[in-house]
Amino acid sequence: MADRGTLREQLVLYGVMMKKTFTGKDLIALGFSEGKILGLALEIASVHFSGMDKGQIMPVFKKVKTYPESFLDDPVMAPLATAMIEAASIPKDDTIPLRASADAYRVFGEQFIEPGALQQMDLAMRLPVTVAGALMPDAHQGYGLPIGGVLAVKNAVIPYGVGVDIGCRMALSIYDIPEDHFFQKRATYKRELMTSTQFGAGQGFKGSDRAYHQVLDRPEFKSTRLLRDLHDKAFTQLGSSGGGNHFVEWGIIDFDQPDDALGVPAGRYLALLTHSGSRGLGATIAGHYTRLAKDQCKLPKEAINLAWLDLDSELGQEYWMAMNLAGDYASACHEVIHRKLTKAIGGQVLARVENHHNFAWKEMVGGEEVIVHRKGATPAAEGVMGIIPGSMTAPGFLVRGKGEASSINSASHGAGRQMSRTQAIKNVKKADLRALLQEKGVTLIGGGLDEAPMAYKDIHQVMGAQQELVDVVAKFVPKMVRMADDGSRED
Secondary structure (H helix, E strand, O other): OOOOOOHHHHHHHHHHHOOOOOOHHHHHHOOOOOOHHHHHHHHHHHHHOOOOOHHHHHHHHHHHHHOHHHHOOOOOOHHHHHHHHOOOOOOOOOOOOOOOOOOOOEEOOHHHOOHHHHHHHHHHOOOOOEEEEEEEEEEEEEEOEEEEEEEEEOOEEOHHHHOOOOOOEEEEEEEEEEHHHHHHOHHHHHHHHHHHOOEOOOOOOOHHHOOOOHHHHOHHHHOOHHHHHHHHHHHHHOOOEOOOOOEEEEEEEEEOOOEOOOOEOOEEEEEEEEEEOOHHHHHHHHHHHHHHHHHHOOOOHHHHHHOOEEOOOHHHHHHHHHHHHHHHHHHHHHHHHHHHHHHHHOOOEEEEEEEEOOEEEEEEEOOEEEEEEEEOEEEOOOOOEEEEOOOOOOOEEEEEEOOOHHHOOEEEOOOOEOOOHHHHHHHOOHHHHHHHHHHHOOEEEEEOHHHOHHHEOOHHHHHHOOOOOEEEEEEEEEEEEEEEEOOOOOO
């Protein structure tokens, strides 16, 4: 951004433009410091939020300041979020040429996918290491590889093809508790949900409240200085959940017919569904190795976020080890949450299903071993179980994969966004959200307008677009949802 003068001059300029309702002083009060980022924030405020009341604007920038990773795919806030978390400079020399055109790949539900996601996938298919790709029907524009993108490459791993929240996953516990018990004891379930969970960037547990899991004893934590330094944070955040679209929720799961493989008879049961990832551990690993990948792998400016690490290199092996550790840590976080809440309600678990995304796997494609990245895509090999959620008011689905080769054994990981976070904050009214929650009988604890159901695609259309990828085993309907507080004021 061009030099706009001193901070004082900036404050005067933007104070006039925004009728003195929102100024740089407000950003400084939120923790923004003078410099490029403050100027960028002021410019965004002036262009996109002009005329809005300060009370509406402050929570938006507070959330970007607190959870910048949640806005990396936001058309308005992405430049600000990127500037805040990305320190790597863009290489000047295009030393690794891209292919002249994208290889062919399968797109599921193309009519539901924005052009930006298709353009990002086209770019990924031009990488010289790319072998195959696919785009899921919940896809939308992301950072590097689009969310909903599946990419198979030769002997390399792309940190931003995996994503910032390494090993983010869904975990479902189905209890031998009938749905009536939940409705009769709703206050009890709410109390236990509040007691047993923590949400948000930097949040965790202290002292005797910290949980233990054997993942903390893994030798990988002593293998590099980065992982050694992250061990205490991992201990503190074990069993907590992030911001953005992460949640812990009670709901009712409906099996129209018995599932012999799971051992669940037909019926309607109480279930616990969680969505979260590897917390600060994974985010720090992602940022560290992305910077190293960009230094090592010189790509054209438009493809820099697809920089990879060769798996024959020491750095590639380091990242692979750290990525797998972060994935196991994410699984441990879910295990702790489910263990706490199962103990609290005293139910017997009939079945538990877990699947992850934002990860890379060694798999066979076209007769050769490749690295398959699923950034916001669910593994769906033949017989593999998965959970595809809708929104805080829309149903989710327990599914079994069909092993469709053209999708690289993958399916969507949710409904997918149809409205960016900034668009949702600006366009969705709290009254409308409250009315929808009441209509669907859903209790929301925390959450924000950026996660309103209106911001998401129709899950039924998304499921319809992937019938050749998965079979639906059961339907899950959320009834009590906890998410990170967005910090906004009630009307």
